[in-house]
Amino acid sequence: xxxxxxxxxxxxxxxxxxxxxxxxxxxxxxxxxxxxxxxxxxxxxxxxxxxxxxxxxxxxxxxxxxxxxxxxxxxxxxxxxxxxxxxxxxxxxxxxxxxxxxxxxxxxxxxxxxxxxxxxxxxxxxxxxxxxxxxxxxxxxxxxxxxxxxxxxxxxxxxxxxxxxx
Amino acid sequence: xxxxxxxxxxxxxxxxxxxxxxxxxxxxxxxxxxxxxxxxxxxxxxxxxxxxxxxxxxxxxxxxxxxxxxxxxxxxxxxxx
Numbered sequence: 066x067x068x069x070x071x072x073x074x075x076x077x078x079x080x081x082x083x084x085x086x087x088x089x090x091x092x093x094x095x096x097x098x099x100x101x102x103x104x105x106x107x108x109x110x111x112x113x114x115x116x117x118x119x120x121x122x123x124x125x126x127x128x129x130x131x132x133x134x135x136x137x138x139x140x141x142x143x144x145x146x147x148x149x150x151x152x153x154x155x156x157x158x159x160x161x162x163x164x165x166x167x168x169x170x171x172x173x174x175x176x177x178x179x180x181x182x183x184x185x186x187x188x189x190x191x192x193x194x195x196x197x198x199x200x201x202x203x204x205x206x207x208x209x210x211x212x213x214x215x216x217x218x219x220x221x222x223x224x225x226x227x228x229x230x231x
Numbered sequence: 232x233x234x235x236x237x238x239x240x241x242x243x244x245x246x247x248x249x250x251x252x253x254x255x256x257x258x259x260x261x262x263x264x265x266x267x268x269x270x271x272x273x274x275x276x277x278x279x280x281x282x283x284x285x286x287x288x289x290x291x292x293x294x295x296x297x298x299x300x301x302x303x304x305x306x307x308x309x310x311x312x
């Protein structure tokens with residue numbers, strides 16, 4: 066049995082060994098995650114090995130908005146959202162549903178936030194390769210928003226999530 | 232969220248592996264007129280399929296169990312998700 070603890074990132078968490086295979090995400094964890102958190106720019110949540118406090122997966126959430134330019138949507142010109150900015154799973158712990166667990170947590174944390182300051186969407190960016198996986202193969206409530214060069218932006222409607230929990 | 236220029240550069244060179252997410256927040260997202268119309272339709276549509284509803288419920292229950300267990304969980308339990 067491998068016991069894990071879910072916790073906010075803090076200075077006691079061992080992050081040096083973490084490698085998710087994406088250098089940008091590794092660098093973020095090593096150089097910016099704690100700094101951003103201390104500056105209240107983003108919040109990082111982790112799964113750590115309970116016996117050693119070593120991080121094996123994490124996600125980062127922050128508040129953001131979609132700008133509607135000159136137009137309006139529901140009478141407003143900025144849609145408040147939660148951005149799932151980073152999610153990384155250590156290579157030694159891939160394919161163990163840690164990513165799904167973290168998305169579940171992102172939904173709950175976003176819902177919690179929406180009850181206090183209001184935010185409508187949880188936004189993620191994935192590769193074009195994974196776009197069809199999230200939109201067609203799994204039923205996690207993802208909806209398509211926009212493609213970029215090699216990626217796709219998807220969202221989950223937090224209102225819809227809240228309405229369907231009972 | 233702060234993103235360093237180096238981070239952005241590294242990002243371009245690396246292929247994101249399947250379980251990772253990286254949001255490029257270096258540019259503000261400004262919706263086009265078409266995107267506004269599409270988004271409004273999607274947000275007004277309250278229909279949801281049974282599989283997604285089931286996922287939403289299981290996601291919520293997973294977090295409740297995590298809270299009840301004081302945020303301790305085994306990797307084996309997560310694998311059952």
